[in-house]
Amino acid sequence: MTARIIDGKAIAQEVRAEWKIRADALKARGITPGLAVIIVGEDPASKVYVANKVKACAELGLHSEHIALPADTSEAALLAKIAELNADPKIHGLLVQLPVPKHIDGDKVLNAISPDKDVDGFHPINVGALATGNMRFAPCTPYGSLVLLQKSGVSIEGKHAVVVGRSNIVGKPMALLLLQHNATVTICTSKTVDLAKYTRDADILVVATGRPKMITGDMIKLGAAVIDVGINRMADGKLCGDVDFESAKEVAGWITPVPGGVGPMTITMLVANTVQSAERSAGI
Ligand code: NDP
Structure with a gap:
């Protein structure tokens, strides 16, 4: 199997065009x-x-x-x-x-x-809102990762989603967003014993550890959707993710490349959150 590559650049353009329509509507008012x-x-x-x-x-x-x-x-x-x-x-x-x-x-x-203006979604009130299922501003990187899954046609409801990493800016909000969309969610950390046992059971695998290429093909379930949030600069100056793309793409059903996967979505969702905030302040 060779995975479908999730083209973050193209999806980011599509999403930006959608939000531009909403921004233009506000400007008309x-x-x-x-x-x-x-x-x-x-x-x-x-x-x-x-x-x-x-x-x-x-x-x-x-x-x-x-x-x-x-x-x-x-x-x-x-x-x-x-x-x-x-x-x-x-x-x-x-x-x-x-x-x-x-x-x-x-x-x-x-x-x-x-x-009300916290478009990064890091204020405790917005973190709490996300945790209680009343999302106002979702942090941009996990929000962008979610949109990549949705735009790629990956079904989330009822699926086992495994998030590797529990930072406040990526791992934790990612897990909450997937839970909100009715996935069964497992969060793994550096203390997880036998990480592969969990990743191999993941229908959706999101990796945000900052450890270059730590998830290899043998740790991935056949046909899984793999979202690689990692951005690591290697000694040769090239960027690579937290997933070993070459071995992973032979097993996964969908996979994001690095660069060109999650990266372009982060700023796109920041713009989206800003437009949404302006809509809210206008009572829309
Ligand atoms: P942090 O360093 O804040 O968190 C890393 C997480 O990974 C921690 O929860 C840590 O566990 C976990 N972890 C580390 N090693 C392992 C391991 N061997 N097995 C399982 N879990 C492990 O990183 P961030 O969340 O801020 O960023 C993660 C990656 O995403 C980085 O590469 C960063 O550059 C990238 N990033 C990309 C963005 C984008 O726009 N695409 C935006 C933000 C980040 P523990 O808590 O136990 O220490």
Whole structure:
């Protein structure tokens, strides 16, 4: 068997076009959805992510503000900036690019963002909403992974979904989203004994560990849908996932490549969350 490759770039384009229609409808009513991204310091990877977020907004005709603060910005000054943007009616989505410098308390920052504008979905109120089945903003990477499954025609209800990784930004919200869609969900971590026993039983396998190529073909059920969230830079400069694509694609039914799988969906869902936030603020 050779798996169907889930083309994240093509699906991201399709999803962006759908959300552009909704953004245009808002604009016709005089509301331009707006996203503000705050970055503190000079982390090169973070700068690239922020630039890509701003670019995606421009592509869809959204208003965006990129606020670059120096690395020595005080916590109080950052919180004041967040409060200002929380109150700004042009802004419907607000995020602070993580990680923040060590002298700033990351939890305080996440808690300061208005839950109504928290398009990353990291505020405890939105985490709680997802956990109780009243989703407001789903974190973008797991949300994008879910949309990849849906757009690829993978049925979720009643299936055994195994999520490898339990981070707050990927693994845990992924598991909750799959549960919300009526999968039977298992979460595996670095402490799981006999990981392959679980992965081999997965109809849907989502891997987010940051361990290059750790899931090999022999750990995958024939015909499974495999979503590889991992992005690892190898010594030769190439990117690879947490799944060994070459052996996995011979067993899986569907698989995401790295790059070109989950990656393009993350920013797409950020834009989607921003448009949705603007719709909500307009009472739509
Ligand atoms: P974290 O380091 O926060 O979490 C990794 C998780 O994997 C932990 O829960 C850890 O378990 C688990 N884990 C580590 N080793 C093993 C193992 N051998 N067996 C089972 N579980 C294991 O990572 P993130 O969730 O932030 O990111 C995961 C990957 O996804 C990274 O490669 C990252 O670059 C990528 N990523 C990609 C994004 C995208 O846009 N495509 C966005 C965000 C992340 P434990 O809790 O026990 O330590």
